[in-house]
Amino acid sequence: MRLLEYQGKKLFEDYNIPVPKSQLVRNLKEDEVELLPESESLIPGVLKAQVPVGGRGKAGGVKKVSTYQQAKKLVRDLLSSEIKGFPVGAVLIEEELEIERELYFGLLLNKSETCITAIASSAGGVDIERVAEEEPEKITQLNVDPSLGLQDYMIRYLAKRIGLKSQLSVFREIARSMYEMFIERDATLVEINPLAETTEGLIALDSKILLDDAASYRHGEEYSKLKNERFLPEEERKTRAERLAEELGITYVQLEGNVGLISDGAGTGMLTLDEITDAGGKPANFCEMGGEANAEVTEKSLEVVLANSEVESLLITLIGGLTRMDEIAEGIVEYVRENGEPIPFVVRMCGTKEKEGKSMLADIGIDTFDNHREAVETAVRMAEEE
Amino acid sequence: MAILVDKETRVLVQGITGQIGSFQTKIMKEAGTKVVAGVTPGKGGEEVHGVPVYDFIEEALEEHSFDAIINFVPARFAKDAAFEAIESEVPFLVITAEGFPAQDIMRVIAYAVNKGVHILGPDTPGVVSPGKCKLGVHPERMLVEGRVGVLSRSGALSYEACKALSEGGYGQSTVVGIGGGPLWGLREKEVLKMFDADPETKVIVLLGEVGGTMEQEAAEIISNEITTPVVALIVGKAAPRGAQMGHAGAIVEGKEGTAEYKVNLLREAGAYVAESPDGILKVIDQMEVI
Incomplete structure (x- = not known):
C-alpha cells in the first residue's frame, strides 16, 4: 500500500523527523470547502494534492499561493480535479520554506x-x-x-x-x-x-x-x-468484476479485451495472455485460481470473470498441480446449472482426474481440449464471432 | 546425478501434520522420496504415513540424519520454522509458503547465507528429479526421467513445459521451482550454474516472468559462464504495468521489468528464446544435443 504524502509526514512526526507546518483540507461534504482558520498562518504557502502517484507537480497538483482568498479558490479547484487519473480527495496546505x-x-x-x-x-x-x-x-x-x-x-x-x-x-x-x-x-x-x-x-x-x-x-x-484515510474513492472506480473479485478473494486483473481467462497458475495465466495476444485476440482479464483450486473457487472465479460484460468467450486453461479436474468440472457444471452458459466456454483440461472432469463437462455439452494452442485459438475465434 | 536432490536425499518435513504437509508427505513417499522424520510443535510422538513426528528438529536429529528440509508451514508461522531449520545447518531448505512478509524472508535468507544453507523459495512447488527424488508438490504424471534441466518462477508453467517436453520425448534431469517471491533464496543464476555443472543435464530450460531483475542476472551468467545451451521462455508480455500478476514478484515496474527487455537481454546473451512450451520443444529438436 502506498501512503499519501500527509500520512507519511504524520509518521515522520511520530518518529521525530522534521516536517513543515501544514494543514490537511478535505472535501467533507459536496460543495462545501472550509479552510480552517489556522491555515491562514501557513500562507504564503504551497497547496499539494494528495494523490498516490509520482510527478504530480508537473501534472498541476502542486500550487504556490500568496493570499488566503487565492488559497481558498485553488483548494476548491484542486478538490474537484483529477491528477494523473486520481480524483483529489484531500489537499495539504504547507508553509513555504527558504x-x-x-x-x-x-x-x-x-x-x-x-x-x-x-x-x-x-x-x-x-x-x-x-x-x-x-x-x-x-x-x-x-x-x-x-x-x-x-x-x-x-x-x-x-x-x-x-x-x-x-x-x-x-x-x-x-x-x-x-x-x-x-x-x-x-x-x-x-x-x-x-x-x-x-x-x-x-x-x-x-x-x-x-x-x-x-x-x-x-x-x-x-x-x-x-x-x-487515503480518501481514495477506489470502490467507485473499480469495475463490478474487480469489486466482486476482492469480495470473493479471487486474484483478478481486468484488461481491455473480450477473451475472458481463468487459469490455475500465475505463470500459465501470463503465458495464456501472451498466447491470446499472439493469436490476434485481446484478453479481457487475468484470473488465476492458485495451486489448490476446488469447485467453490472455480465457481467464484466464473462469477468474477463473467461479471465483466465485455467478455465474449471464456478460456479456462488447467494444468493441475495440486488441483483435481473433477472438482474444477464440478464448479463449472454448478455455475452452468445456475446461470446457463451465457457465452461460449472453451476448456483445456489436463491433470489429476482429467477423464472424470472431461466427461462431466461433456454431459453438459462443453467440449474440452488437450492442446493448449488449439484452445487459445478457438477462444479467440469465438470472441470474434460473437 | 541431478542437482539439489538425488536418490539418497533424506528429508525432514516441517508442518507434517497439517492438511497439505500430511498429504504431500504421502505423495512424496509414493514417488520414492526418503522422508525420515517430521516436525510439528506439540505433535511429537505421533506418526504421519509411517513417518515419526517430533516437537523440535533438534529432537528429530537425535534419532535421524537428513539432508534436506521441506517447510509446509503457512506464511505467518513460516519464519519461525525456517529459523529453526537453518539453525540445524541442514544444507538445503525448501520453503513453500505463499504470502511471506518481505522483511521476514529477507532475514531468513540472510541467516541462511550466514549458515551456508541453500534456500529454495518461498512460494515454490519445490524440486523434483524424476525417478530419483521429489521434494515438493510437482505432479508426477507430467514428468519423465531425462536430460533437460528446468527452472521456473511459476509452478504451473513448469508443469506445462514438462508436459510438452515429456510428450515430445525429452525427459527432465531436475525441475526446480525458483518461487513466486517477493524475495528469493536460490536465484535463477545460481541454479543455472548448478545445471551447467551437472553432466546429466544437456539442455537448460529457463521459465521466467515479468518483474524484478533475476532474468537480467541470468543473462549475464549465460553470456559469461554457462556452456550448456539455454532455452528461455519469459511470460507476461501482455501484462499491464503496475498490476500484480498473481505472484508477489510479478509486477512490471520501469522498463527493466518488462518481458521484452528481459527477452532481448537473454537473446543477446546467447540463449534461445521460445514463445510457448511447444516452441521450447521445437528449439530442442533443432539442437540435436539429446
Whole structure:
C-alpha cells in the first residue's frame, strides 16, 4: 500500500523527523470547502494534492499561493480535479520554506540484493531514477546487512558523500529514525525527496512510503486506518468484476479485451495472455485460481470473470498441480446449472482426474481440449464471432 | 546425478501434520522420496504415513540424519520454522509458503547465507528429479526421467513445459521451482550454474516472468559462464504495468521489468528464446544435443 504524502509526514512526526507546518483540507461534504482558520498562518504557502502517484507537480497538483482568498479558490479547484487519473480527495496546505539545497534520502527493500539499501543523493527534488541514469556520481547506495542494521558509520559515510557537514547530527537522527520506522512498520520503501537543507536544519518536504501488504496482519487496525484515510474513492472506480473479485478473494486483473481467462497458475495465466495476444485476440482479464483450486473457487472465479460484460468467450486453461479436474468440472457444471452458459466456454483440461472432469463437462455439452494452442485459438475465434 | 536432490536425499518435513504437509508427505513417499522424520510443535510422538513426528528438529536429529528440509508451514508461522531449520545447518531448505512478509524472508535468507544453507523459495512447488527424488508438490504424471534441466518462477508453467517436453520425448534431469517471491533464496543464476555443472543435464530450460531483475542476472551468467545451451521462455508480455500478476514478484515496474527487455537481454546473451512450451520443444529438436 502506498501512503499519501500527509500520512507519511504524520509518521515522520511520530518518529521525530522534521516536517513543515501544514494543514490537511478535505472535501467533507459536496460543495462545501472550509479552510480552517489556522491555515491562514501557513500562507504564503504551497497547496499539494494528495494523490498516490509520482510527478504530480508537473501534472498541476502542486500550487504556490500568496493570499488566503487565492488559497481558498485553488483548494476548491484542486478538490474537484483529477491528477494523473486520481480524483483529489484531500489537499495539504504547507508553509513555504527558504531552501538552500535539495537532497534525497531513501530506504528500499532491495529484491536483487536481498537486503535493505540506503540511498542518498546530493541532487534531490527530482526523479531519483533519472539522476541514477544521468548523474550517477551524485548517488550513493549502501547495502545494509539485516543482522547489523543501519550503523552510524554508514550514516556518516552517506552524509559525507552528499556534502553534509554542519547538519550531520540532524541527518544521523533522521536516518536512524527512518530505519527504525522502516522495520517497525514493515515498509518496503521510505523516501524523503526532497530532503531540504534550510537555515533552520534539515526538513522532509515530501514523503513516499510503501507498506508491505503481506505483513498487514501484524499491524491490524493501524493498517486499516491508514488504508481508510487515503480518501481514495477506489470502490467507485473499480469495475463490478474487480469489486466482486476482492469480495470473493479471487486474484483478478481486468484488461481491455473480450477473451475472458481463468487459469490455475500465475505463470500459465501470463503465458495464456501472451498466447491470446499472439493469436490476434485481446484478453479481457487475468484470473488465476492458485495451486489448490476446488469447485467453490472455480465457481467464484466464473462469477468474477463473467461479471465483466465485455467478455465474449471464456478460456479456462488447467494444468493441475495440486488441483483435481473433477472438482474444477464440478464448479463449472454448478455455475452452468445456475446461470446457463451465457457465452461460449472453451476448456483445456489436463491433470489429476482429467477423464472424470472431461466427461462431466461433456454431459453438459462443453467440449474440452488437450492442446493448449488449439484452445487459445478457438477462444479467440469465438470472441470474434460473437 | 541431478542437482539439489538425488536418490539418497533424506528429508525432514516441517508442518507434517497439517492438511497439505500430511498429504504431500504421502505423495512424496509414493514417488520414492526418503522422508525420515517430521516436525510439528506439540505433535511429537505421533506418526504421519509411517513417518515419526517430533516437537523440535533438534529432537528429530537425535534419532535421524537428513539432508534436506521441506517447510509446509503457512506464511505467518513460516519464519519461525525456517529459523529453526537453518539453525540445524541442514544444507538445503525448501520453503513453500505463499504470502511471506518481505522483511521476514529477507532475514531468513540472510541467516541462511550466514549458515551456508541453500534456500529454495518461498512460494515454490519445490524440486523434483524424476525417478530419483521429489521434494515438493510437482505432479508426477507430467514428468519423465531425462536430460533437460528446468527452472521456473511459476509452478504451473513448469508443469506445462514438462508436459510438452515429456510428450515430445525429452525427459527432465531436475525441475526446480525458483518461487513466486517477493524475495528469493536460490536465484535463477545460481541454479543455472548448478545445471551447467551437472553432466546429466544437456539442455537448460529457463521459465521466467515479468518483474524484478533475476532474468537480467541470468543473462549475464549465460553470456559469461554457462556452456550448456539455454532455452528461455519469459511470460507476461501482455501484462499491464503496475498490476500484480498473481505472484508477489510479478509486477512490471520501469522498463527493466518488462518481458521484452528481459527477452532481448537473454537473446543477446546467447540463449534461445521460445514463445510457448511447444516452441521450447521445437528449439530442442533443432539442437540435436539429446
